[in-house]
Amino acid sequence: MPPAGESESAEGPGDGDAAASGNGPAGEASAESTGTARGLLELTRPGNTVSAGVLTFTGSFVAAGVFASPFRVAAAVLATVFATGAGNAVNDYFDREIDAINRPDRPIPRGAVSSRGALAFSVALFLGAVVCAALLPLEALGIAVVNLLALVAYTEYFKGLPGVGNVVVGYLTGSTFLFGAAAVGDPFDRSVLVLFGLAALATFTREVVKDVEDVAGDREEGLRTLPIVVGERVALGVGLVAMVVATAASAFPYLESGFGIAYLALVVPADLLMLAACVRSFADPSVAQRRLKRGMLLATAAFIAGRVFMPAGPI
Numbered sequence: 001m002p003p004a005g006e007s008e009s010a011e012g013p014g015d016g017d018a019a020a021s022g023n024g025p026a027g028e029a030s031a032e033s034t035g036t037a038r039g040l041l042e043l044t045r046p047g048n049t050v051s052a053g054v055l056t057f058t059g060s061f062v063a064a065g066v067f068a069s070p071f072r073v074a075a076a077v078l079a080t081v082f083a084t085g086a087g088n089a090v091n092d093y094f095d096r097e098i099d100a101i102n103r104p105d106r107p108i109p110r111g112a113v114s115s116r117g118a119l120a121f122s123v124a125l126f127l128g129a130v131v132c133a134a135l136l137p138l139e140a141l142g143i144a145v146v147n148l149l150a151l152v153a154y155t156e157y158f159k160g161l162p163g164v165g166n167v168v169v170g171y172l173t174g175s176t177f178l179f180g181a182a183a184v185g186d187p188f189d190r191s192v193l194v195l196f197g198l199a200a201l202a203t204f205t206r207e208v209v210k211d212v213e214d215v216a217g218d219r220e221e222g223l224r225t226l227p228i229v230v231g232e233r234v235a236l237g238v239g240l241v242a243m244v245v246a247t248a249a250s251a252f253p254y255l256e257s258g259f260g261i262a263y264l265a266l267v268v269p270a271d272l273l274m275l276a277a278c279v280r281s282f283a284d285p286s287v288a289q290r291r292l293k294r295g296m297l298l299a300t301a302a303f304i305a306g307r308v309f310m311p312a313g314p315i
């Protein structure tokens, strides 16, 4: 009997749908392949995948402007999109039993994609990331190799260690900016390093809040996440402190790096939204983690706007 949520052979919705649909073998095959394709796309969490690509583009843009080397920027964005999609897919593969409790609507527990299909799909995406990253300067390739290893190792080795998994996902998210900057030859641009720190801290906080949201399934699977080890309120307090540090540090690009009023006009509301979400997380972690994500996306727009309207420096 396969673990909960693993269909024994069906790649898509149950075989019993044929009679119900009344479309015969051709219609049934088409519906099934459409369901599987939709399930595979969903495995990549396209919103995150596209966002990660935007972060990489932002890293290149903030470091050197995109017209410095458009081919490398395109290769870096594609590498990140493939890698993030692969990381999300392999995470669902390893999480399939926890997700049957925490996220029964995810593609594998609901039967839209088989676990074997999800694993094969993530391997194909990882290979795509490697091919794209191999076209980039050594510093960028180095970041990609570290990240790809971390993505594969995350669920099996880091996720169940209190706080460690949250730090790894925070690093991975922040590293997209470094990766974009490294692709255009400037991985240590000061503004990009600040972006890295902000994104890592903000993502760490959101991951802690998500762990509080997932305590039931994680505890059942024996994971030792931060809220399970230190308690939910202490964990949320740690997340709040990290977010306070990040929002305070978000003043640096304005004070130190020439990001002007356009940056401020967007990052201040983003900071306020994220701080308010951290406070809300003590009452409702599900609402809070979604608001944190919106604040982080708004903050990303702040960096892009700040760079576009920066008084000096090439676009």
Ligand SMILES: CC(C)=CCC/C(C)=C/CC/C(C)=C/CC/C(C)=C/COC[C@H](O)COP(=O)(O)O
Residues within 6 Å of the ligand: 045, 047, 048, 049, 051, 052, 055, 084, 169, 173, 198, 199, 200, 202, 203, 207, 246, 247, 250, 267, 270, 271, 293, 295, 296, 297, 299, 300
């Ligand atoms: C203080 C301040 C200004 C912070 C903002 C820093 C910043 C620019 C953050 C960017 C974060 C962002 C938009 C990330 C893109 C999406 C992504 C790759 C997130 C990684 O999330 C992993 C997560 O576990 C996925 O879970 P879910 O979103 O629920 O599918």
Ligand SMILES: CC(C)=CCC/C(C)=C/CC/C(C)=C/CC/C(C)=C/COP(=O)(O)OP(=O)(O)O
Residues within 6 Å of the ligand: 048, 052, 079, 080, 083, 084, 087, 088, 091, 095, 129, 143, 144, 147, 148, 151, 154, 159, 169, 172, 173, 175, 176, 179, 210, 214
């Ligand atoms: C720059 C390069 C080459 C790679 C970067 C890759 C990026 C941006 C990764 C971002 C973080 C990410 C997408 C991690 C994948 C694993 C993942 C989804 C972690 C969170 O999973 P869980 O802790 O199981 O939480 P949920 O599955 O409930 O969301």
Ligand SMILES: [Mg+2]
Residues within 6 Å of the ligand: 091, 092, 095
């Ligand atoms: Mg998961």
